[in-house]
Amino acid sequence: MNLISKIKIIEILGKTAIGTVDLLDFIFSGAGRMSKNDFRELKQRINARHKDFDVGMVKFEEKQKFYNLLYKLQKEGLVKKKKSISQKSIWEITKKGLEKLKIKREKKKISLPIKYKIKVSQQRKVLIFDIPEKEKEKRNWLRSVLSNLNFVMLQKSVWVGKNELPAEFLKDLKELELLSYVKIFSVLNNGNID
16 A cells, blocks of 8 residues: 555544554555445454454554554544553544545535536636635636636636636536636736737
């Protein structure tokens, strides 16, 4: 496994409290996403094995990154460790961790198209936006759309183009609740923009 993801750990702990050894085993098993099948597999592994797994299979550096990440998540208040009846450490997600997971899932919902039908306009359009940092995914989506509509970036949040802004695009801006952050102008005289 090349990259240990905070979100992957939080997703796992969002579905079940789990011991450190089992969590480490699952993360490094290459299971990846936490689908229903992965979750079922994780539960089967935990139930089938009561002894500690052989951590010798996992490189020391990867284990250390894993423990460091768990500690960081704990320090950020996203997960917590408690002792179980058998005195083993059990990790579980906190209320703050659940909120972060909810925000991450909301960001993944931006699956709107970035390509729209291009139609040349008689007037040049200038689109200016100021989208907050917490809406970064939506801001990146908007930049991708503008680029695909052959708009040119004058500054990161100022774009100009000769094509129409499709009605579907404007509808998607509304759906993403971005209209209050976006201003669109038509330019009659080109000035020095050519």
